[in-house]
Amino acid sequence: MAQTIDRLEQIHIGKKGSAPIAAPGWTAKSADRVKLVDCDVHHNYRQPEDLLPYMSKFYQEHFLDQGMHLPGVGYANAPYRRTRTDLKAPELKEREFNMSLEFTQKELLDRWNIDIALLTGPPSIYTYAGLPDPDWAAALVSAFNDYTIEHWLEKDPRVVNAILLAPNEPALAVKEIHRLAHRKDTVAVMMPMLTPHLFGKRVYHPIWEACAEHDLPVVAHIGGHSPGATPTPAGFPSYYTESRMTRPSLASAQAASLIAEGVFELFPTLKFAMIEVQQMWAAPLMWHMDADWKAIGDQTPWLKRLPSEYFREHIRIGTQPMHEPPQTEQVYQMLEMLHADETMVFCTDFPHWDWNDPVTVLPKLDEHRRRRIFADNALDMLRISDDMIDAVLA
């Protein structure tokens, strides 16, 4: 005699949503200290028109007449609209996602006990970095920042912001920093990784100077690809997987530029995070730059210390997407090479298809590294005040 199942929870795809697996215990919140800081949480508007109220009449006209006219992303071939397919909201069409604070609270902050989440915006619009009109680029990111304040930051103390900056015209980026730096929830600035010039170039120094003035770190996230910005010196790869393999070379070039141009001598408190660009590249960068500095340091005499020392003090690396070598212990060897207890900051990349959850990403860390990577390195980097920490622990 078969018994009918009736007391178990039944979930029907398309009706009640998906059945995620609950976060295991170790991510449980603590009243004593911040345990989990996520340095890469993508947020967005629900529809582009949501930005209209935050634009001047002039740019509203612009938007309504021409749309956002963002340059096409070279890598629209990211799978599944970049997003975890279990997050599809049932009421939405196939592969549409509900990018609201409520959704992020439910699916990320509450479910995984994230203490602090750094908002990094939508990579799909990072191509503003390639907009030819610098004023429109600046108006767009300002509108996005204001939208973020009203719809995200003012509603949950766990959510903090890396204000979007358009690198197109550095003077306008500086203006945006000064406009929003007074806000407590401004804890960093966000720059797309693929910029028209390398980060160390003097054209960007005013941006770094403003960041240093306000004690804001720079979070550089992969993105910004547009027709004018090829991800490799040899042009555009065909496939998404190839485009992902270009990320370490770009991050490496940006880090080398920051170090070699003396940015950290000019701005000795500035911190710079490289997000979603893999990790391993940083080890040979440090080793090779140190060797060169010993040999040909005369060419850059303003560098007073080993390049690796600048790296370890000033540059941070996001944990996502974490390497998965066949011999898993090699990940921990890599962490050793990277001085991960100084340099690595935890990132989920929520809600993207290739996200890392906090439980399975680095399961065998010792307590010291776990604390540094999952919380303390980020707390040291981001401009987070004690009362903000009290608010999230309360």
Place this chain on the structure above:
Amino acid sequence: MRRIVVAKVGEIPAGGRKIIVPFRGRAGIGIFNVGGRFYALRNICPHKRGPLCTGEVAGRGTTTAPPSLTGGFVGYEREGEILRCPWHAWQFDIATGQCLVDPDTRVKTYAIIVDGDDLIVDVDVSDFVAEG
């Protein structure tokens, strides 16, 4: 052993699925109808513990050769037979639980018995206790 009716045959149309949690552990199981045959998989991905059975049911791209100036054919096969995990998109054969991108990986499967209009899984009482 007890036999548990997990669904009625008509409840899960071809191409459809039903997920039941918690059942066979906290993550539950997913029951799939692939072309009229029913299969049950554990709703937890052996890669990174994602909710496997909530993923998209699809096929996969196939080809005879890389793209080249002399041709190269790209097709699509096994439509409706493959489950892609919603986290990281690893593919699994719904019928066997075999992971298609890693020969050493498979997801646990359960036998489904069709008895008249009932879809039945054999269980023991411990299946009702959430694991871990």
